[in-house]
Amino acid sequence: MQSKPMALTILDVLSIIGIGVATYFALVYAPTEAVMGNVQRVFYFHVGTAWVGLVGFVVAAVSGIVYLVTKDMRWDRFEVAAVEVSTMFFFITIVLGSIWARPAWNTWWTWDPRLTTAAVTELIYIAYFMLRAGIEEPEKRARFGAVYALLGGLSAPITFMVIRLFRTIHPVVVGTASAEAQGGFDMSGDMLTSMFVSLGAFTILFVSLMWHRIRLGGLEEKVEELKLKVSM
Amino acid sequence: MGPANTDNYMIAGYVVSFVTMGLYLLSLYIRTRNLKRDLETYEAMDNEKK
Numbered sequence: 001m002q003s004k005p006m007a008l009t010i011l012d013v014l015s016i017i018g019i020g021v022a023t024y025f026a027l028v029y030a031p032t033e034a035v036m037g038n039v040q041r042v043f044y045f046h047v048g049t050a051w052v053g054l055v056g057f058v059v060a061a062v063s064g065i066v067y068l069v070t071k072d073m074r075w076d077r078f079e080v081a082a083v084e085v086s087t088m089f090f091f092i093t094i095v096l097g098s099i100w101a102r103p104a105w106n107t108w109w110t111w112d113p114r115l116t117t118a119a120v121t122e123l124i125y126i127a128y129f130m131l132r133a134g135i136e137e138p139e140k141r142a143r144f145g146a147v148y149a150l151l152g153g154l155s156a157p158i159t160f161m162v163i164r165l166f167r168t169i170h171p172v173v174v175g176t177a178s179a180e181a182q183g184g185f186d187m188s189g190d191m192l193t194s195m196f197v198s199l200g201a202f203t204i205l206f207v208s209l210m211w212h213r214i215r216l217g218g219l220e221e222k223v224e225e226l227k228l229k230v231s232m
Numbered sequence: 233m234g235p236a237n238t239d240n241y242m243i244a245g246y247v248v249s250f251v252t253m254g255l256y257l258l259s260l261y262i263r264t265r266n267l268k269r270d271l272e273t274y275e276a277m278d279n280e281k282k
Binding site for chain 2: 038100103
């Protein structure tokens with residue numbers, strides 16, 4: 001494995017600072033919401049993790065297309081990294097949403113269109129790893145993974161758009177909410193600033209984690225090649 | 233009437249977020265360490281074969 005690049009070290013430091021600053025903005029700088037109280041503060045991490053989660057799934061789909069065209073294994077590593085990091089972030093999104101829903105909607109979970117599509121999206125990407133684990137041959141695994149990531153990538157825009165197209169109780173931050181939406185709030189300037197700080201911090205962290213995961217993928221490939229060479 | 237007391241939910245949310253991210257970082261570290269060990273082993277086996 002090559003030594004860690006300086007740019008990655010800088011990115012790691014920026015990620016730690018960024019998440020620290022985003023936490024400060026969410027917990028201290030942003031005002032307390034008038035009705036829901038402090039639970040509304042999970043909104044900043046909820047939106048930040050959802051952003052990188054959904055963007056990562058789209059990145060994985062694009063990487064899948066590029067792999068299918070070029071057959072370059074570097075794009076497979078890129079795709080796997082995007083899916084893995086996004087699945088982790090999207091898990092946080094779903095759990096935070098559920099924690100917020102308990103006091104806001106008086107339930108941990110409801111099969112609302114947004115919650116359903118989010119859960120399906122997460123399950124699609126958990127199944128992605130199960131699919132890959134079941135295929136031995138690297139090229140075949142990459143090809144199947146690319147097609148799967150491409151089809152799975154459709155779930156990201158669907159999850160994003162579903163609260164804008166269907167009747168749902170999930171509040172809408174950007175755009176017009178459904179009449180049934182519950183738990184929405186008027187964002188003050190300080191809340192908006194905190195949200196953008198969170199979006200920026202999670203974007204930096206996402207890039208940093210993806211880079212680490214891509215390097216891990218390179219190491220996996222090297223070990224796999226050497227294992228094959230030794231066994232022959 | 234002030235806002236509802238929902239502090240516990242907020243704390244739970246942030247604990248879950250940081251624990252999940254921490255566990256992921258730990259998994260990256262452990263997998264990298266194990267792969268480096270595997271690489272050393274296979275390189276030694278490869279050298280013995282030569």
